[in-house]
Amino acid sequence: MTILLVTSDLACVANVSGAAKRAGHELRTAMSVAAMDDKFADARLVILDLNIGGLNLVELVPWLRPRLPAGAAIWAFGPHVHESKLAEASAAGCERVLARGQFYARLDALLAEFESIR
Numbered sequence: 001m002t003i004l005l006v007t008s009d010l011a012c013v014a015n016v017s018g019a020a021k022r023a024g025h026e027l028r029t030a031m032s033v034a035a036m037d038d039k040f041a042d043a044r045l046v047i048l049d050l051n052i053g054g055l056n057l058v059e060l061v062p063w064l065r066p067r068l069p070a071g072a073a074i075w076a077f078g079p080h081v082h083e084s085k086l087a088e089a090s091a092a093g094c095e096r097v098l099a100r101g102q103f104y105a106r107l108d109a110l111l112a113e114f115e116s117i118r
Contacts, residue, residue, distance in 0.1 A: 007047075
């Protein structure tokens with residue numbers, strides 16, 4: 001499975017890369033929304049870091065959805081104190097929205113769960 005991670009945080013890339021490798025998945029990264037290019041074309045999972053600059057979920061999620069393969073999912077995570085951003089991600093249509101701490105703590109289990117239902 002191909003995962004696209006959109007983040008400008010190199011520590012985040014390292015964490016998600018490790019989990020993806022343990023699960024046997026390919027990880028692609030984009031350091032900005034503009035850098036996504038065609039990296040999402042065959043991604044079964046797109047993970048958005050809500051701290052990335054220029055992120056407009058109301059526009060991005062509906063634009064991205066039809067460009068992903070059938071059955072693909074969009075997840076988002078961000079600081080727990082940014083409740084409005086987390087709510088915006090849910091309202092925009094992200095299938096899973098988590099606080100950063102939950103995301104990192106449960107990442108291996110989340111990937112395994114996602115793989116088992118796809």
